Amino acid sequence: MFKGVVSKLASVLQNFGHRLIEQFWRLGSASRLFGYTLASSGESLRRPFLVIREIYFTGVLSLIIILVSAFFVGMVLALQGYNTLQKYGSSEAIGVLVALSLVRELGPVVTALLFAGRAGTAITAEIGLMKATEQLSAMEMMAVSPIARVVAPRFWGGVISMPLLASLFSMVGILGGYLVAVPLIGVDGGAFWSQMQASVDFREDVMNGFIKSCVFGVACTMIALFEGYDAPPTAEGVSRATTRTVVNSSLAVLGLDFVMTSFMIS
C-alpha cells in the first residue's frame, strides 16, 4: 500500500520533470533559432524582395482585420467611456480616455493578438508544411540555407509590419472614437482634441506604445517561426503547432505587456 503511493508519486514527479526539461529544451532551441535567424539576416536582407513579399503577406493582408477591429474598438471605448464620464460631468475627457487607452495598451496588445491569429498561424502552417513535404531538406541538399531563405525574411517581415499595424490601429481607433463622441453623441470637438493633446505625451505614451509593438512583433513572429520549424512533419503535428502558436503568442504578449508596463509606468 505505502510502496504503491510512493511509486505513484515518483511517477507523477518524473512526468512533471520530463515536461519541464522538455520545455527548457524547446526554449533553448527557440533561442538558438533566434540567434541563427539574426546571424543570417544579412544574407536575406541583401535580397530585399524576399522581405518585401513577407511584409505584403503579414502586413498588407492583415490590414483589413486590424483596421476594422480598431475602428470598432475605438467606437466602443467612446460609448462606454461617455457613459461613465458624463456621470461626473466631464464628458470632454473622453478624448483623453480613448487616446491614452489605445496608444498605451490596446493598440499594441490587441494588434499583437490579432497579428498572432492572422499572420502567426499562417507562418507556422506554411513552414510546418514546408518541413512536412521536405522542402526545407531539399533546400539544404542544394546548399541553400533554409534559415536565410525562409525563416529570416519572415522574421523581418513580421518585425517591420507589427509597429506599423499598431500605429494604424491606434490612429484608426481614435478616429472611431472621435466619430462616436463628436458627431454622434455631441461632445465638443475642440475639447475632444485639445484635452487629448494636453494629456498624451509623445515620449511617455506614443513612443512607449511604439516600443511595445516592436517587442511584440519580435515575440509573435519568433514564436510562430519556431513552432513551424519545430513542428513534427505530420498533418497532426502541423495543426498542433498552429494551435500552440496562437496560445503561446497570446500568453507571451500579455506577460511581456505587464513587464514592460511596470517598467514604463514608474
Added chain:
Amino acid sequence: MDRTKIDLWVGIFAAIGVAALLGLAMKVGNLTTSNIGETYTVTAGFQNIGGLKPRSPVKSAGVVVGRIDAIQFDSATYEAKVTLKLDKRYLFPKDTFANIYTAGLLGEQYIGLEPGGDEEYLQDNDKIMQTQDAVVLEKMISQFLYSKATETKE
C-alpha cells in the same frame, strides 16, 4: 501577384503606417504644442508650487504662451525655482505677475501671467519678482475653520 504590384502595396502600407505614427505624434500627442518655435527663458520663485510639473503650460489671458522647462529647489532661499520658456513672439513687462492657477476644480495646474505696466520688457534669463503660490486646499480649509471658530466665540 507580380513583383511591382507587391512593391506598390508594401509601399502604400509603409507610407500609411508612418503617416499614422506621425498623426499620433502631431494630432494626438503634444509634439506640436511643445515646440513653440523660438523661446526665451525666465525664472520665477515660488514658496509653494502645489502640483505644478515640468511641461505644464504657461498662459496669459488663457492663451498658452510658453511651457515650464524645469522646477528646482533653491536651497539658498528655500524656494522653488521654476524656469519658464516663453514664446519669443510674446513680450511681457518687467513687473508681470506670475500666479499658479488650477484649471477647473480638479484640473491640471498652470502658471498664469498677468502683465503689469512697466515700460521695459522681460529679457532672457530675467526673474519674475512678483509671484503668487498655488492654493493649497488643506490650508484654505483650516483657515476657514479657524476663522469660523473665532467667529463663534465672539
